[in-house]
Each structure stands twice: as structure tokens, then as C-alpha cells.
Amino acid sequence: MDGEVRCGENGAPPLRAPAGTVRRHMWLARDVSPVSSDAPLAGGTNVEGEAPVAEETVETDEATITDDAELERTLSLGGGLAIGIGTMIGAGIFVFPGLAAGEAGPAAAGSFAIGAVVALLVALPASELATAMPKSGGGYYFISRGLGALPGAVVGLSLWFGLVFATAFYLVGFGFYAVDTLAEVGVTVGSDLVVPIALVFGVGFTVLNVTGTENAAKLQNGVVALLLSILVVFLTYGGIDALGLVGEPSAPEEFAPFGTVPILTTAALVFTSYLGFAQVATVAGEMKQPGRNLPLAMVGSVLIVGVLYVATVFVATSAFGSGTLASLGETAMVEVGRHYLGTGGAVAIVFGGLLATMSSANASILSTSRAIYAVSRDALLPRYASRINLRYGTPHVALGLAGGPVLVLVATGEVEVLAEVASFLHLVMYGLLCVALVALRRDEPEWYDPDFRVPGYPFVPVLGALASFALVGFMQPLSQVIGVVIMLASAGWYYYYAGDVTLKGKL
Amino acid sequence: MTRVLVPLAVLEGESVSLGLMDLLGTVDVTVLGYHVLPEQTPPDQARLQYEERATEALEDVTQEFRAAGGAADYRLVFTGDRDQTVNRIADETDSRAFTVLGATGEVDRVLVVLTGDVAVDDILAFVTELVGDRAIGVTLFAATRGNDPEGLRERLGSAAERLGAEGIDATTDLATEGGPFEALVTAAAGHDAVVMGERAPSLRSLLFGEESERVASETVGPVLVVRRREQGGDGDEGDSESEGATPADGESEDETDGDDA
Numbered sequence: 028m029d030g031e032v033r034c035g036e037n038g039a040p041p042l043r044a045p046a047g048t049v050r051r052h053m054w055l056a057r058d059v060s061p062v063s064s065d066a067p068l069a070g071g072t073n074v075e076g077e078a079p080v081a082e083e084t085v086e087t088d089e090a091t092i093t094d095d096a097e098l099e100r101t102l103s104l105g106g107g108l109a110i111g112i113g114t115m116i117g118a119g120i121f122v123f124p125g126l127a128a129g130e131a132g133p134a135a136a137g138s139f140a141i142g143a144v145v146a147l148l149v150a151l152p153a154s155e156l157a158t159a160m161p162k163s164g165g166g167y168y169f170i171s172r173g174l175g176a177l178p179g180a181v182v183g184l185s186l187w188f189g190l191v192f193a194t195a196f197y198l199v200g201f202g203f204y205a206v207d208t209l210a211e212v213g214v215t216v217g218s219d220l221v222v223p224i225a226l227v228f229g230v231g232f233t234v235l236n237v238t239g240t241e242n243a244a245k246l247q248n249g250v251v252a253l254l255l256s257i258l259v260v261f262l263t264y265g266g267i268d269a270l271g272l273v274g275e276p277s278a279p280e281e282f283a284p285f286g287t288v289p290i291l292t293t294a295a296l297v298f299t300s301y302l303g304f305a306q307v308a309t310v311a312g313e314m315k316q317p318g319r320n321l322p323l324a325m326v327g328s329v330l331i332v333g334v335l336y337v338a339t340v341f342v343a344t345s346a347f348g349s350g351t352l353a354s355l356g357e358t359a360m361v362e363v364g365r366h367y368l369g370t371g372g373a374v375a376i377v378f379g380g381l382l383a384t385m386s387s388a389n390a391s392i393l394s395t396s397r398a399i400y401a402v403s404r405d406a407l408l409p410r411y412a413s414r415i416n417l418r419y420g421t422p423h424v425a426l427g428l429a430g431g432p433v434l435v436l437v438a439t440g441e442v443e444v445l446a447e448v449a450s451f452l453h454l455v456m457y458g459l460l461c462v463a464l465v466a467l468r469r470d471e472p473e474w475y476d477p478d479f480r481v482p483g484y485p486f487v488p489v490l491g492a493l494a495s496f497a498l499v500g501f502m503q504p505l506s507q508v509i510g511v512v513i514m515l516a517s518a519g520w521y522y523y524y525a526g527d528v529t530l531k532g533k534l
Numbered sequence: 535m536t537r538v539l540v541p542l543a544v545l546e547g548e549s550v551s552l553g554l555m556d557l558l559g560t561v562d563v564t565v566l567g568y569h570v571l572p573e574q575t576p577p578d579q580a581r582l583q584y585e586e587r588a589t590e591a592l593e594d595v596t597q598e599f600r601a602a603g604g605a606a607d608y609r610l611v612f613t614g615d616r617d618q619t620v621n622r623i624a625d626e627t628d629s630r631a632f633t634v635l636g637a638t639g640e641v642d643r644v645l646v647v648l649t650g651d652v653a654v655d656d657i658l659a660f661v662t663e664l665v666g667d668r669a670i671g672v673t674l675f676a677a678t679r680g681n682d683p684e685g686l687r688e689r690l691g692s693a694a695e696r697l698g699a700e701g702i703d704a705t706t707d708l709a710t711e712g713g714p715f716e717a718l719v720t721a722a723a724g725h726d727a728v729v730m731g732e733r734a735p736s737l738r739s740l741l742f743g744e745e746s747e748r749v750a751s752e753t754v755g756p757v758l759v760v761r762r763r764e765q766g767g768d769g770d771e772g773d774s775e776s777e778g779a780t781p782a783d784g785e786s787e788d789e790t791d792g793d794d795a
Contacts, residue, residue, distance in 0.1 A: 098577035099613035
């Protein structure tokens, strides 16, 4: 045989994917088309002289193929759904029902429904963008490429903090459940221990993620399956009871005792329960058959948890009056479980709550690390932030930048503010993401070729943007101030650190 | 030309023994440099940091394979799932066999395992091509626990005849005592490499790991696994299988997709 054959001329070379599986994403391909004017090649540099990393890639169903290497896609649809559902379910079902019922009465179910509709209006445009740009980084990536580096930087850095706030929120929720677990086994420690427990586990998750190379993803799938089965049993029984078919008829209560405005403010509060679908987009680069699986995982996880949330709140408010529910606080669901199914029910809910808040916290730490990687790759943060350590092969710097601030926030123990700031920063991203979709569609660049196109364009993305921004308006002033300060700080950082970097249309 | 895939954990310092390189001198080789990542690490992030180092190492190994005789190229993959990657690249390169690395000196004699439900014809065709006109002896081996030893004896006999007709020095070894796996490991003593067929995934392989990998670690030597041909379409991802067998052709990658808008 010809001993001179260079790599790439025999068999299937790196830049050539097997026929038929290529999805026609030849980005910045010099030999395919002249680079269009909206895709500048040079991206500028930051103050340390680092430039964004940009290369030609070919996306197939099974791998991302770059010049010299291939990146295997290993996440299945089930894995994607598990990330979405696993991130979301902890907050919406196990932490919020008591808080929400206190603010909106039985109409809290309506608040969750509103949240689901807003999440859907954003999940659809996000799906289109994700199939057009199936890369790690999620919402940040779409906005920086669709709208430019400044909005990108604001969103990218805010997303980091948004996820940090969300993680802190999940950890505090976990702390409440841990205290309840102790109470359930007969050790009453009171709520003073909530924050210390949350802190210990926050450190634990961060360290585990740096050092652990076991595949927790498979565990996550199992956890989500288990949670779903606990909930289905619980909701089926509770639902039958609430409708008056078995047990004592429950006293009907006025649906919206506090009027309609609290329904909207509650929707803004509980929107944290819907943040997970965007986390699916942060692993877009690792999803098999991204054109099919990304939309299914994002839209599917929102639909599944939305239905579960509404049913849960309905069942919970039927068990007790909303006033009683509110007085039970973060772990009200435990008493709801006890009401319907006795001690067994309470134990099942406590156990589920522990698992769910844990899996939410862990999934968010992982997403945060990916969000940090995405901005550091684009030179908006020092490249050092995406270093991988040699011993474990994990991104220890990014994980530390995720876990460190979380601990500070956990120490505050402010569940509602943590949740709202997380929602605030995510909602800004969602709104801008819809705007980015409209901007890209109005003047489609050559590389823009999504496998999934949003139905009802332009109404869905426009409504999605309006709804996202409107929901921000219903939050507590304190959360709004914190959110705006973080965004301004992000913009300031961009001008100081990476003002020359351009990202629009650059893939 | 027959192609063999050589998966190599390139950043873990794994290397191909000289004996295996010589043994593969009669066939084409694709070196699959891979690096397995924990789920915390996006593959792209690892690529930024390690690509250069990995590419250098792979170019060296590939050069050595060329020096040993056959044509050679390489692929570099960052992955979260080694087996998925090996299967995909083996499909795309249309490789007949893949290796499980092990240490060996010059190869004088190989053990060819014909136990169980394996594609005997494919294995023999591969061995014939691998040995070529070199003076490498072949021991054809099968193990059974008493059921139908005559049938197996016949299988070994006709296989030896077939190899003999190609001018290969072939002997047979039928083990009827003890567990098939232990018998195989015992028989492998005195051989420098093992050739075996790929089995369908089973409960046993799920629990104890791939048989080929267990053989490699027990015998220390390299193992060549002849791949199963695709048996019709009950695969998981359906459409990609039929195309997987066709090596990429020419420059047409940009027009092949009939995707709907």
C-alpha cells in the first residue's frame, strides 16, 4: 500500500463525515462560500491578548468534527430530559407549593400554569436556536452570535450568576428537607441547621464534581425516574381524594382570595421552577441527533414538569387551606403527603425532596461550569477559567467559580430572593434569546440552518420576549435591584476587559 | 484492503507494542486516539487544552505503523463513551477488526478462538489476510463443556484445512475440561496474540466487561477482535447504520442532506 498516505486521505478523514449524516453546518467554510460580511473572521482580543476560539466545524448526528479532532456526542434524549426535569422538579414541587399558596391562594396553580406558558414560549425559540447552533454554552451562545458581544457578555456573565443564585436556592431547599428528614427519624434540630447543612453539601457537591469521575449522569436518570414514579402515585391518589371520590370532602376555598396581581407576582417567584430547560441547551454540543433531540428534550421537559406542578399545587391546596399550607413553609409538601398517605406518604415526600433538591443543585453546578467555559472560550473571561486539571480531567477552576459564590449566597438563607434573582437573570436571557431569534430570522446569515423552526413565527418569539420581560416587572424590588446591578457590572466588565472582542455571527 | 482499528488512549500514555505493529504490517491501520472525559467536562474544553499534544503523539504512532508496512491514518476523538466511539469509527472506516492493546514481542504464533456463536468464515478470512505469506503459526482453539464436542472438532478440522490450503501452519486445540474462559487463558500461553470474534452484548459482558478485554488483561498480550457484520436493522439509531459502512466519498459532504426546512 502507499506508505505516504497522509492522515485524511485514506478512509474517512477528519473533516469528512459519513455521507448522509451530515447536517450541513459548514461554518465559515472557506471552500464552500465566501465569508459573508456579517461573519467577521477576526474577533479582537481582551486585555490579556486572548482572542475568541473559532474554528470550522462540521456537525453530524454523532459527533462534532473539527480540523484535527472529533467530539463524540454521547447524550441521549433520555439523558437530556433527565437534565431538564432533574433540574426543575426539585424547586417546583418540593419547595414552592407552600410559599406560593401563601401568596396567591389556590390560584397558585394558575401561577404555575402561567410560568409554564412563558417557559414554553421561550423553549420553542430556544429549540430553534439550539438546533442551528448545537454548541455548549446555551442561551449565551445564541445571543452573542445573534445580537453581538455586549448583549452576549451581559447574558453570559449574568447566566453564571443566575445559575449561582439558582444553585444556592436549591441548596437551601435541600437544607430544609434535610432538617425535616432528621425530624422524621426523631431528631428535632430546628431550622437553625438549614444553612449549615446547605453549606456543607454545597462544598461537598463542588468537591465531588472536581474529583469524581464516576458517571453521575446514569444516576441522575435513575433519580429522575424514581421521582416521577413517587409523584405519579402521590398525585393520582391525592387527585382522586381532592376531587371528592374518596376520603373526607375538603372544604371549598375561594380560588383567588387575594385578587389577580398576586397570581402574577407568584408566577414571577415560582418561575425558578422552569429554569432547567435552558440547561439542556448548555449541553447541546454533547447531544446525539441534536436536530431531533434538543427540541424534544427542551419542550418535553417543560410540558412534563408544567403538568406535574399544576397538579401538585391543586392537590396540595385541596389538602389544607392555603393559609395552613403557607404556615408550613418550604417543606409543606411533607404534611400534604402525610395528610393523604399517612407516615409512609410523609417519608416518601421527604425522601423525594432530598433527592430532587440534591439533583437540582448538582445539575446547576455542572451547568454553571459550562456557562463559565463558554464565556472564557470567547475571551470574555480569562482563558484560565476553563483549565482542566490533569489528575481528574475536570474543569476545577470553573467548578470553583461556580461553587464558591454559591456558598456566600447560601449563607444568606433568603429563599425567595435567591429564587427571584435567579429567575430575573434567566428571564432577561430568555427575552433576549427571543429577540436574537427574530434578528437572525429577519436577515438570515448563510450559516443559519436550524433543523427545527419555531411554529407561529413571529408571534411565538415576540410573545416570549414580551412575557419574559413582563414577568421581571412583577418581582420584589430587592430582587430587581440585585438583578440590574449584576447586569450593569457584567456590562462594565465587558467594556473593561474585552471591549474589542466581537462575536456577532462568528461561529 | 482489510483495515484494522487500533484504539489508543493517547493522553494516558498508552502505546502500541512493536510486536503488534509488525503483526499488523499486512493490513491497513486506523489509529483511533481517544480521550475519555468525565461528564463534568465538555469535550470541546478538553480539545482546546489537549489537541496539540494528542495530535503529535498520534502522528508519531501512525508514522511507525507506516514504517511497519501497511497504510495508516489516524482519528482523534474526545468522548464520554469509549465503546460508542470505537463502534462509530470502526463503522465509518469500515474496519474488519479492532485491537485490544497488550504487550508482546515478535509474534510467532497466534491463538484463533472459534468458540461459540461467531462468524467463523469472517475470522478465517481475516486471519488468512493477516498472516499473509509470513511464517506465523496459527492455533485454532475452541472450548466446550461436553455438548457436541464432535461438531466443534469438525469445525476446527475444516478450519485448519482451509488455512493449510493457504499455506499457513495451523494446528487445532479443543478444550473439553473446565470453564471456556479459563481454558482459553490456559491455551493462550505460548502464543503472542489472540484473534477472536466479537460477540453480541450479553448479560455476562454487562457484568464482567467485554470478553476480549478480559482475555487481554489475563493473557497480557494483544487481542484482535473481528467485528460482527451488521445483522439487519434493529439497531438503536436506525438510519445511520447503513451509511456507516460506506467510507466517506469525495467532497460531497455539503450536499448530501435532504433536510426539510
